[in-house]
Amino acid sequence: MPRLIASLAEIAADYDAVFCDLWGCLHNGYTPFPGAVAALQAFRAQGGRVVLMTNAPRPRGAVAAQLDRMGVPRDAWDLIVTSGDATQLALFSGDYGTRVGFIGAEKDESFFTDLPADLWAAKIERVAIPEAEVLLCTGLAQDLTETPEDYRLHLAQARNVGLTMLCANPDIIVDYGDKRLWCAGALAQAYEKLGGEALYFGKPHPPIYDLARRQLGLDDPRILCIGDGLWTDVKGGFQEGLDTLYVTGGISAHEFGPVDAPDPARLEAFLSREALPATYAIPTLQ
Known part of the structure; x- marks a missing residue:
């Protein structure tokens, strides 16, 4: 049973x-959560470092610009590390081939153009799936209206030519305001069910944590993973041997009763059923 806390300040020292996760923890896709912003600002004020770790399939620059537009102040974080960053390192290494089939939205185009200066980039050619050597998936092209079923033909084409899918966002679903949207992880799951191979670079998989540690640059830091995704934030932190703070009022809030007062018995039963222990739990980050 995780220790229930009322604020990050209780354990910050x-x-x-x-x-720290973004969607469902720091913002809802439209606006930031004031309590979460204040908690991260206070953590930094006492000398802590805040890495915003997100399964967004876009590079960190695009995510920073999105946070600026949302009104998340820059003094609430030190670094941003995205699943897109980790996937870029893999794709532009050329190890999976240079002819790339692509499934994703127009908003994800920065994946191909916003490259870090220190990244040696193989020359990537975007081609139709049947002519590709590797398949990159950042998400659904029209995630407000489409479902994974709309991609059955594309996925079957990729499987038929034996492409490995590089999944730039392992999330299955995300809450965008009051809407629930499908993510790239759902397409990767569908691809695997068809017999295809998918590789994942965001939470809970190691590449994003390896990248975050390198970017953080601290010797043997004491790290706390924060997020509302049991199968991403908590599972990833647990697998990395790190403490975790589970935000119960996020994507699985319906499991625990009142959002501001989760039922400890229901929380314990949920975590036990999923066999994913959290170190701490909190209704909302504050």
């Missing part, structure tokens, strides 16, 4: 850095 025990950590040098936090890996």
Whole structure:
């Protein structure tokens, strides 16, 4: 059973850095959560480092610009590390081939253009799926209206030519305001069910944590992973041997009763059923 806390400040002194999720934890896709912003600002004010770790398939620059437009102040974070960043390192290495089939939205085009200066980039050619050597998936092209079923033909084409899918966002679903949208992870799951191979670079998989540690640059830091995704934030932190703070009022809030007062018995039963222990739990980040 995780220890239920009321604020990050209760445990902040025990950590040098936090890996903090964005969607459902810091914002809802439209606006930031004031309590979460204040908690991260206070953590930094006492000397902690805040790494915003997100399964967004876009590079960190695009995410920073999105946070600016949303009104998340820059003094609430130190670094941004995205699943898109980790996937870029893999794709532009050329290790999976240079002819790339692409499934994703227009908003994800920065994946191909916003490259870090220190990244040696193989020359990538965008081609139709049947002519590709590798398949990149950042999400659904029209995630407000489409479902994974709309991509059955594309996925079957990729499987038929034996493409490995690089999944730039392992999330299955995300809450965008009051809407629930499908993410790239759902397409990767569908691809695997068809017999295709998918590789994942965001939470809970190691590449994004390896990248975050390198970017953080601290010797043996005490790190706390924060997020509302049990199968991403909590699972990833647990697999990395890190403490976790589970935000119960996020994507699985319906499991625990009142959002501001989760039922401890229901929380314990849920975590036990999923066999994913969290170190701490909190209704909302504050």
